[in-house]
Amino acid sequence: MKISIRNLGAVREAEIDLKPLTVFVGPNSTGKTWTAYVLSGIFGPYGFRNYLNESNIDHILDEYPVLNEIFQQVNSRKSANINLIEFTDQYGEAHLNKVIAYAKEWMPRFLGTNRCVFDELIVSIHLAEAKGKLLETLRREVFTRSLSSTRSLKEKDQELMYFYSESDNTEENIAEVKTSQDLPSSVVKRFLLESVFQPMHRSLFPDTYVFPTERPGFVTFPLDRTFVSKDPVQRAVSSSGELLDQSSDVTKDPVVIVPVAIPIYTFYRMISKVYTLSARTSLLRGSAATKEYTRLAQLLEKEILSGGVQFSAPEPQLGRELLFRTTNDINLEIPVASSMVKEITPLVLYLRYLARLGDLLVIDEPEMNLHPAAQVRMIEFLALLVNAGLNVLITTHSSYMVDHLANLMKAAATNNPKKYENLFFLERTEAFIPQDQVSVYLFQDGTATSILSAEGEINWRTFSNVSDKISDIFFALPLPEEDEVADA
Template sequence: MFFRAQNLGPIRDAEIDLSKDLVVLAGPNNSGKTYIAWSVYGLHRSRPALNVVLDRWVRQLLESPEHAIDLGDLFAQGEGALLESIATEYKSKLHLCFAAESTYFSAVNVSLRDVDLLKRSGPIAHISGLAATLGISALRTHGPGSTRIGWTILVDDHFKTFFNAMKEGAPTPAELQAATTSALTTLATEHRKSLEGDLSSGLQSLVYSVLFPHCTIFPAERIAVNIFAKELALKRTELVDELVDADLDDQSSAPLELVRRKAGRYPWPIRDSLKTANDLANLSKEKGPFAALADELESAVLGGEIAVSEAGEMLFSLRGETDRRLQMHLTASVVKSLSSLVFYFRYLARRGDFIIVDEPELNLHPDNQRKLTRILAKAVGLGFKVMISTHSDFVLRELNHLIMLSKLPEGEAQALGYDPRFALDPKRLGVYLFNEQHAYPVPVEETGFSIKTIDDVVSQLNADEQRLYARLSD
């Protein structure tokens, strides 16, 4: 899918292909890279209502004999309306993503086009009777990546009867259809209205899960987030206390005015990062399926281990010194920069997630920039989508190495010191140069790609070195 933004901050026009597995944003400072990264995050986070667009498909779920729809048909026939509705609604919320006044974004235009998934047949979505105390109608999908996406509680005797029958054995698809049709035939009007609303919400969730995978962003402000999250949470708590104690007859202390003066306004990427940082104890109860990436990041880059205390505080210990754990403000800058990414991979990451990392090179020595680039490439190979915004020649050159790696036999890659799992398919990369108020697509060849603004600086640096060396040699 292509995301296009016009008149967004310093950007006059930029279109990014979000279907790529790895998207690289490069270019000078103040050229709009963060604007695009945050806007893409907001697009995935914001889920406007699509009820009007989906009404027809909800009716088909309820009224067709099979109580089913092909999601490929839904996307193919509704592409224009779906994408236009999403883009229009998101534009109206864009200022919230940036915590800015709406007038600042009044000239912005956002559009979406060409969803690759629309060209392929989708899985089947259907409703069917399922077991529950009062009976449940569920919207489910069957096909690649199938997932249950919504539940609706129905007080209906047909479902009670069907629930009892299910105890005797698994129903066939025909029995499911028959039971659902029977239940819908006598469903009270108020229950049918409720069901229509819930099915619309469930179908909307499915549409969004197909178009916009779960997205996590690591903004350039992540070091401050990791250090000051608790203090900022305390400030918010104190504000709530002050609101509770406010004299509502005193207009100078009216609640809304207090919020405006004292709460502070945070863009969605920072607000969501703060929310995660203040819920570490709850989120770290069970390791996820990609904890090995966290282990590799700790071993290769940090040289130690990240842990979470019972109080929900992130701690760090050097390798072999787990009895001496440092609070985050006492750690090296590399730990502050990457601790949230370690936590994400260990506890929160799920296959198919979309990860946005603003300036992955932040506070990293060149060798660690290369190591982190390899780990992010491995995440791409494991099924993640990744977007990075970078100024680092070390990151970009390592990406080129990993692109060339994809053309080498496995044995040769290992002989050169590379894990073949780091390899990047050049066809699955989208690279963009932000310059002069536009984002220009950069060709990606089998040997990699070139970012002119960075290459020009490197060439000038080498030329200056040669001139200075020649003068000293005279």
Template structure:
């Protein structure tokens, strides 16, 4: 997926190609984190929420005649089907560009900047290289809901989409066979939220951010509230004054108390909270229903054993939540007493163990932070394994070890007999050998971003080498 950004802080203009593994490098203050935050503001749930509200309020530029026609048909007939593949083919690019425009109001939150004016920023996406993947993701989406409405609670709006099918269906079901029309305002919101949710998640099914503050916030105990918002327990009628908003998409809302933080830190806290709330038993049930996510639990275990060299656990998810690290059977440490390596990588472990699903985007700011060079090399292999397992990864790094070893992994992917070379690598896994076509690397400098991955798979990280040359020549 290609993206162009203009006038974003120090960035004058850049064009980047987002691959399954995308790497940003460059000196401090060159716009790497701002670019990552911009992408998170668009592709994450905050971008979807903002766009939904803007569209309902009539503040967006893009309109969707297919949806308008479907609403008119539903008013007359009480049931419709919408061809989502046709909808995505026609509107996916227009949709994500309209979301980008709508996300301007989120930028101060995402970049923790009250002073900057982001209205001059321009961003656009070209989906030519990922269109088929997006359509395939739309087909894979499944949905089945029944939402009650009416004063007697005998009428239901049924919403259904099956895996592999292109159509989504909306129809009214009445227990007493008496047809009652659903309030049009309510139906429009319900239809839009489902259509937008499906299309939005076809880019990245979710976005998780791991900011550099992760080594601090992982040590904070926190309290949780859990509120259930089940569709089956909600009634609506024509006289209802409930202001339905996009929160109804979620079955429950898990939020730490009394937070007013920047979006990257907020995203990290949500990862910790949601991982803490979900028990191991619940995750195992999910794995039984969806075997394709078992690989993320396996990768979490590999991270524990081969990188962290110990086990991560909570004390009690119902009380004040503390995270513990157990390096051996006889030793159990609070996370505050664990090494910075453990503190820095525990959020990633929790995300994989309890939350991760295929197609999600992980944005990791400086994965090398507090890591010995040997661990930086191992984590490079691990990140490549995540990509090979169906996740998308964007990292911001200052580590020449990561870049050099990434080149090794791309070269290893070209070997015919990969088993014969795997013992040369830290994790000794051929799954870490990543094809070059899945990787993009960009150097940010002088207000632009330059592709520094050449056709042979070599990464030109001269920005680090220049410093080495400088200090080596201070004394003859």
């Protein structure tokens, strides 16, 4: 899937081939994080919701006569259907580009800025080989929605989506039908458009999760109290994605609303949601894929954290704490645990409670707070996630991670990968990743350049130039005895 981006902050023009594992490298302030964030906004629910605003609904229906016809039938309480696969095949890419075209309008809110403008931002998408996978997933999955007594349903391994009314002669259903008939047409239109287009988006990526660089701080918040509180003044984050200034004396001063970037807000909501889940939630996640993600969470704890992440109580309750259990069976509150624990805990929680096959993870600098040995373990672990069906996009300044990624691709290309398993840190061939599943981009000089060669080498100089400079300085300085002679 190729995404073209123009005029996004430091990025004048770039084309990104989004692969199951996509890596952004380069100097600071070259546009890596903004690019990663705009992709998360486009493929996550935020971009679609902004596209489907009330003022745009009639215009969208006018663009698709087949949907306008279905609306007339549904609004008259008649049954209707649409071949969702054919519709997506014909209009899917054009629809996604229309959604993306609205990015220039929502980017200031998305990034939490009042000072940056994005009037010249241009983003476009070309599905390419991803189109086949999109249609295959769309055909395989079940999608259903309801609006009062009106239902939409696409069954497993079927192409048609049906719109129909469920009713009988009971007083309850007669009242429901009347309520449905009284619904504003705009509500019915939104229901129709969400029923048709949301499966398309979820077939690309069921959900998108951003792990911002602020994550170690947020994971220390007492989110159990925040989540159960009914007093909006006591909430740390409002439903509109804005932080409440807790320094205000709410008994005397008005509450101060501070805009916060949507990726940070949604990360906060993700961690908050986990606090409301039962310990049995991870055990009840039934598919083979979700069970594998639970196993991977345990592997992450064992091989990188060297300890376990757990709640102080199995069920949601006031005062429930997130704890880190050391190898010596000592329980520590997360705020007093190491920076590495704060860094990795959110990923453990995501895998244990939320991960679904096909999700997109956007991780800003996964090497933060990690020793070099942990960094190379982390890139092996991220490759494990990709091979388990997740999509991962990272920004990084870690030469260890990027250089070791080349090893993982080289090992995957060998005739007998098992032979080389013990050379690696996690000692698992599942961490070996084929080159065609990887893209690596160097952000520099206003663009992003692919630096992964056909031979599997990652050709970057952004770190080696610094290393060379350090060596040059060392050898340019005199030895102590030479310095004494020079002074004499």
